[in-house]
Amino acid sequence: MPELNLPTIIISLIVLYSLASISYVFAFRGQYRHPNFKHYMRKCWPIFAPLNCILYMSTKKRARKAILDLEDFPELQVVQQNWETIRDEALALKSEQAFESTKEKGSLGYYDVGFRTFFKYGWSKFYLKWYGYTHHSARRHCPKTVALISQIPQVKGAMFTLLPPGSKLTPHSDPFACSFRYHLGLETPNDDNCWINVDEQTYAWRDGEALLFDETYVHHVANNTDKHRLILMLDVARPMGPLGRMFNFVYCQLMRFTLVPNDSTDKRGMANAVFAKVTPFLNRSKQLKQTNIRLYKVLKLIFNSLLIAILLAVIALIIFIPYRLLF
Template sequence: MKWALLLLFIASAVYVHLRGRVRHRFGRQLLDHSTFMAPVNVLMYAFSRVPNTAYLDDPGRHFPELAPLREHWQDIRAEALRLRELQHIKAADGYNDVGFNSFFRRGWKRFYLKWYDDAHPSAAELCPRTTALLRGIPSVKAAMFTELPPGGELRPHRDPFAGSLRLHLGLDTPNDDGCYIDVDGIRYSWRDGEWTMFDETFIHGARNETQQNRIILFCDVERPMKYRWAQWLNRFVARHLVAAGASPNMEGDKTGGINRVFKYFYALRLKAKGLRERNQRLYYGLKYLAVILVVALIAWI
């Protein structure tokens, strides 16, 4: 049984690596967090009620409940612009946003509206219209305003869990092809009042090569599944793992368990980066050895 499970894990990881036209180098994918989620993600793909494509054409057709967001995009935009004036769309104040920590170094900023729960208290107070709209759409599990300033970028990456699809609604954008997201090699340029939906477990990255700022509404929408057991699994993982990544906008907002301990892991990460700068061969050797030991432990058990 254990060998069957090990082979299943390896097959799932290989499928995740080969999925799509754009791929990480094998060494990077081996250590990527999506590799460890591969068996669960393969089930999400296999029993998804929506197509497993990089972009999902016409989000409103697959998710009609999202229509109020597009209909009231100007109201949402007004609250986002007010937040920007108050400088509340920003990087995390400390090491308490493990999911997006690496993005902050290249200009990306955010203000959480909700994260697998009801609205953050700060969001309910500062964005009453937007949070009210989101409250009426239970399939939206997470939402935030995100900003990408001129020259900002997100390096190519893939998200770890396939239980959701990502919606981007343009609010205050350059309306220019120089400000874009690239998902599996296909570019989409944001426009005010327009939206796109994509599978964030395909490799994707973004750049703003214009001289204007970009603000969008960013939502994670629950992936609909063909069977109740698959929907239950999706929600179980979201509730017990993804929800632990909650990050605060300000004091009084919820901080998930993963983010409460992230600062300690980040201290170790800084030491690991120091080792990489001093001796890359030793650094990568130790990382690969750790993976081999984990696989060997699974085989031994």
């Protein structure tokens, strides 16, 4: 029997922990249950479950639930108190067709690796801030809103989002547990038929009202009205202990790679620059789906495998560097 050395033991423990984390998120976390494991794989980024579970364990007790109490986050009160000022700047953007321009094929804002799948439902956005970077276009068009959120260090990301009448976003969860998601109603249908469901809890948007939730719980959206839904969406720092903050620092650095510009005056993250290059290939592969489904599935498998390999390499580096420093 070969002797077990320390690296082998550590790797084995990491593998076991990773499998346990994926199983926990799939079968036990929250109230929502996936119809099958394939659905979980497609909608919920299980590759990030091991790191996310470290953040879950480090999250402070008051924040360990799907929908959070706004009273526990008093720093956000100033946002809600100024909702009309924020609304006016968002409506000005809407009248200038700013939301439409960011989702047009070929535009800089179109290549959004994080939210790209939402475009097919008519969803659109305008970024204000993203993990250490404030958009120049936002400073020009929304100076009051930018100034307001810049006063709150817990706000890591910000954007306006627009959901058209009759649209929806199917059940999904966000990959990174580095933050919570804040929604502030600006111009909404004010109707129970325009809602978000977070872990089997339904909330209907209202003008001037806010919601804070953990976006790594499964959530889905529907606007079954004849009016648009316009909101301010913020990423708010997850309150955690020292271990969680250490891991979260790495996560936040990864988030910077997903920076998306609104126009040519804004910076672009590396992940979205790469996504812009491979998008023509992805579009051609979708056309291939209609003519040669077998080849399409092979190419899709290769692409997804490469993506997973890159993510695993990043995670391996996150684990390997501290290990080398300690041993």
